[in-house]
Amino acid sequence: MTPTVPEVLLKAPLFASLPPDDLRRLADIAIPRRCEKKKTIFREGDRAEGFFLVSAGSVKIFKLSEDGKEQVLHIVLPGQSFAEAAVFEGGTFPAHAEALEDSELVFMPKRQFIELLERNPRIALRMMASLSMWLKRMTDLVESISLSDVETRLVRYLSEDMRNRGVTPKDGTVYELDVGKNVLASRLGTVPETFSRTLKKLQEEGKIRVKGKQIRILKAGFLDPGGPG
């Protein structure tokens, strides 16, 4: 049924460098799925029958208030997993998920996955690491939204994201936004207008130069001064 082990299982931190045996078993239960841009993957409260990995594309995980305001919790990139928690707690999704672009996902059915975990501590440990990572992300997000102003949040986000991409910011480094500015605004817990103004302010202070999705770092020094953790 599954001729080869999907690439994403090999490169995802969740499963990377597991013994071939484990990977085969994982591949056996993995169900590929594609998802068009802007399509809903699940809604908060939906019954959760499993969790996902992103093979290609990107997925927005977000909360919605009653009056339609949105808070992006995370933008899931290839190799990352999401909705793991729904497998273990409550059985419903705790947030919404939507594809930001045409994406390829892998679905891991809850029941079979748990069976696998029961006889496979290595995978279980990876799972706990992944959950812990999400937890750290969310606690940092709480801190950031609650204790910092928008400018600080933006600067930290840039700094952090460059680190994740393996880029060491120097004067002149160009950073390319991989999501729309409205999505980023929502991730930062603000609105597009404020986001735009904040970017403008940094530009007027000579720290960056913005052109569309390109942000050129003019004075790398302003990044970093003490993030969370």
Place this chain on the structure above:
Amino acid sequence: MTPTVPEVLLKAPLFASLPPDDLRRLADIAIPRRCEKKKTIFREGDRAEGFFLVSAGSVKIFKLSEDGKEQVLHIVLPGQSFAEAAVFEGGTFPAHAEALEDSELVFMPKRQFIELLERNPRIALRMMASLSMWLKRMTDLVESISLSDVETRLVRYLSEDMRNRGVTPKDGTVYELDVGKNVLASRLGTVPETFSRTLKKLQEEGKIRVKGKQIRILKAGFLDPGGPG
């Protein structure tokens, strides 16, 4: 060395109703520890050698900004565990912990606990459930702080906390605060002044009556209207 299985292991959701064998093994590695009121248990960034359960008392988990502002992430009550994530990710604590009252804790050393997990899927699954619960708490906290105003947050907190205590609010129900108002304010992502005013407003609207740590619910109807999840 450990004559009996500590009570907290039996009643904590994390370990409750595990087979006696598992519980004995857990008891073998558990280290009791007491902690005086206001004493720091750990600081964010400290090297984490394990995680904790609360046997008695209560513990404040919180983030601190550079200029000293505090955001309480959770108030850990007896039977609950904290800092599990630090065992699996990074190896440092992602937040601060401080005893709110004289408390009794149980410390679970990382190394031995992981060994236990490796041969014990049942415990591993509990652990994942616990991490998932924390994750849900934190995503709900993000939503709450980011998308609701202080009044809504307070009302939801009351509603949720009464549910956790197994109380179904009716007109006349008395709710007793188990933490100081300043702590609660910080948990709600606000300051004592705003918290006080919000309580006053609800009182002026005839919804509650506040007397010290007692809050009498006058019109239970105002609780509930659609929380997160």
Place this chain on the structure above:
DNA sequence: CGTAGGGTTGAGGTTAATCAAGTATGGTGG
């Protein structure tokens, strides 16, 4: 009885949301 810590109240300031137009941008069909 006096002090300390927690809590409340008031006045004023600030950040960021909202409302309301505008201006790119990018894809589509003519």
Place this chain on the structure above:
DNA sequence: CCACCATACTTGATTAACCTCAACCCTACG
């Protein structure tokens, strides 16, 4: 290739929620 549309983004003016600062109160406790 261009006109067109929808969407994304920007800008400006106004408003509102909430924080800050400062003073005061109150209750517990030595």
